[in-house]
Amino acid sequence: MKCDQCNKPAVVHETVITAGVQTTVHLCAEHAMMQLHHVPASAPIAELLAAHLTGSRHQPACGGCGMTLAEFRKHNLAGCSACFDALSPAIDQAIQRAQGGAAAHCGRAPARRDDAEARQAYRARLLNDLEQAVAAERYEVAAQVRNALRDVDGIAGQQA
Amino acid sequence: MKPIENGGPWLGPLGRDADVVVASRVRLARNLAGFPFTNRANTAQRREVVSMIRDRSQGAAWGRMLGWVDFQACQAEQRTQMVERHLVSKQFAASDAPRAVGVSADETLSVMVNEEDHLRIQAMYSGLRIDECFAAASAFDRGAESALDYAWHHRWGYLTACPTNVGCGIRVSVMLHLPALRLTSELDRVRRAAKELHLALRGFHGEGSEPMGDFYQLSNQITLGLRDEEVVGELRDRIIPQVIRYERLARETYRAKAPGAARDRFIRAAALLTHARLMPLDEAMKLLGRLRLGIASGLTEAIDSTLVHRLLLQVQPAHLALARPGDPLETLEQQSAARATLLRDALAPLRASIG
Ligand SMILES: [Zn+2]
Numbered sequence: 339m340k341c342d343q344c345n346k347p348a349v350v351h352e353t354v355i356t357a358g359v360q361t362t363v364h365l366c367a368e369h370a371m372m373q374l375h376h377v378p379a380s381a382p383i384a385e386l387l388a389a390h391l392t393g394s395r396h397q398p399a400c401g402g403c404g405m406t407l408a409e410f411r412k413h414n415l416a417g418c419s420a421c422f423d424a425l426s427p428a429i430d431q432a433i434q435r436a437q438g439g440a441a442a443h444c445g446r447a448p449a450r451r452d453d454a455e456a457r458q459a460y461r462a463r464l465l466n467d468l469e470q471a472v473a474a475e476r477y478e479v480a481a482q483v484r485n486a487l488r489d490v491d492g493i494a495g496q497q498a
Numbered sequence: 499m500k501p502i503e504n505g506g507p508w509l510g511p512l513g514r515d516a517d518v519v520v521a522s523r524v525r526l527a528r529n530l531a532g533f534p535f536t537n538r539a540n541t542a543q544r545r546e547v548v549s550m551i552r553d554r555s556q557g558a559a560w561g562r563m564l565g566w567v568d569f570q571a572c573q574a575e576q577r578t579q580m581v582e583r584h585l586v587s588k589q590f591a592a593s594d595a596p597r598a599v600g601v602s603a604d605e606t607l608s609v610m611v612n613e614e615d616h617l618r619i620q621a622m623y624s625g626l627r628i629d630e631c632f633a634a635a636s637a638f639d640r641g642a643e644s645a646l647d648y649a650w651h652h653r654w655g656y657l658t659a660c661p662t663n664v665g666c667g668i669r670v671s672v673m674l675h676l677p678a679l680r681l682t683s684e685l686d687r688v689r690r691a692a693k694e695l696h697l698a699l700r701g702f703h704g705e706g707s708e709p710m711g712d713f714y715q716l717s718n719q720i721t722l723g724l725r726d727e728e729v730v731g732e733l734r735d736r737i738i739p740q741v742i743r744y745e746r747l748a749r750e751t752y753r754a755k756a757p758g759a760a761r762d763r764f765i766r767a768a769a770l771l772t773h774a775r776l777m778p779l780d781e782a783m784k785l786l787g788r789l790r791l792g793i794a795s796g797l798t799e800a801i802d803s804t805l806v807h808r809l810l811l812q813v814q815p816a817h818l819a820l821a822r823p824g825d826p827l828e829t830l831e832q833q834s835a836a837r838a839t840l841l842r843d844a845l846a847p848l849r850a851s852i853g
Pocket residue numbers: 341342343344345346365366367368369370
């Protein structure tokens with residue numbers, strides 16, 4: 339079986355239901371990786387891929403503290419702030435599993451932060467998450483993402 | 499600093515719902531940006547985190563109330579005593595790495611540095627006073643964040659080493675006395691309901707500890723996607739009042755069904771506590787729990803719950819040992835004897851009243 343998007347062998351095969359229509363997706367590791375950001379984090383495709391990556395030689399490791407995915411899985415502890423991006427999406431799933439499926443922080447933020455750029459990127463990502471959540475009819479997650487969006491805009495408003 | 503001279507936050511006013519609620523606690527988990535988390539930090543980095551937090555808080559209005567204890571230089575018995583008083587966690591006391599704890603004079607606020615996270619800010623008060631705990635912990639937190647850069651993520655909020663704490667990093671726990679729910683075998687139902695609501699029901703000393711004397715800690719498990727005020731409000735307004743009602747109902751049912759048995763259990767506990775010559779820890783906890791239930795049920799006016807709370811601390815091993823300098827309690831039997839003496843003396847008014 340070949341990847342839907344290129345000629346490499348597919349390693350991920352998944353049945354997806356979008357707006358009531360069932361399709362089967364076949365993807366190579368690279369394309370599955372790219373797709374991952376557009377799939378709800380709890381979907382089997384993400385777990386399959388994570389399992390595939392853990393078993394392979396090129397393990398992601400955190401540039402900040404050297405933590406590998408396997409080490410993180412073993413102790414369920416992140417090693418530094420950078421782990422949260424370096425070990426994504428596996429760490430995203432671990433967080434969401436531990437947090438009853440919650441999608442993002444909402445509420446207070448530290449007063450001392452200088453990250454207008456990160457906030458814009460985050461806002462774009464939240465909008466995308468919102469679209470995905472609504473499409474997948476995951477309304478509880480959608481509501482949380484909406485709250486997070488409101489908070490991001492609130493902080494921006496205060497600082498402006 | 500000379501820690502633990504006074505009675506601590508447990509011995510404050512009992513407040514409302516004291517028949518069921520012993521104490522409230524709010525804990526905030528925070529990390530500093532620019533340092534690996536404690537589990538990945540080397541000795542030099544850990545030392546730097548300790549001195550940075552201690553120095554900045556000592557010079558500031560928001561942190562000046564803390565007296566600092568260097569845990570590496572601390573005697574084993576003092577470490578254990580602080581665990582017994584819920585000022586530090588067991589894991590914190592057991593570690594060998596550089597770490598410190600700041601404690602306010604009245605012991606209502608304590609700040610662990612280099613526990614699982616760089617900062618564990620916790621506030622504790624007697625009775626059902628979650629709001630006061632939250633206010634005290636938040637005041638320190640806001641001060642600290644004006645002077646230190648917290649680790650923060652645009653999606654996950656306040657970053658913590660363990661995924662179970664990311665987001666707002668808050669853990670609200672309420673120490674409850676639930677003897678009737680256990681007696682009537684309803685506790686499993688409470689436990690199941692708690693699990694469904696993403697709450698944890700744990701023993702006297704929190705994580706991994708056994709329930710002793712029917713004392714339990716109920717705390718939130720979810721810290722992400724909820725504002726800290728929502729976590730506080732949910733427990734304060736919905737969950738805790740419901741558990742209190744449930745326990746009271748069980749107490750009434752038990753008393754109505756067996757009024758003689760309720761009184762007998764109290765008298766037996768009082769008789770043992772005021773006469774025994776050897777008193778192991780688990781038995782002391784169990785009997786003090788029964789005493790507390792008797793007081794809440796109006797079976798005696800000779801003593802009040804504050805005394806029981808004080809004894810719950812004083813019967814713990816390190817408290818016993820440190821109260822008797824120069825008299826080492828080398829065997830379990832010596833410890834049990836010292837505990838029995840302490841209880842007989844403290845409960846003399848009770849002995850007189852039960853005849
Ligand atoms: Zn492909």
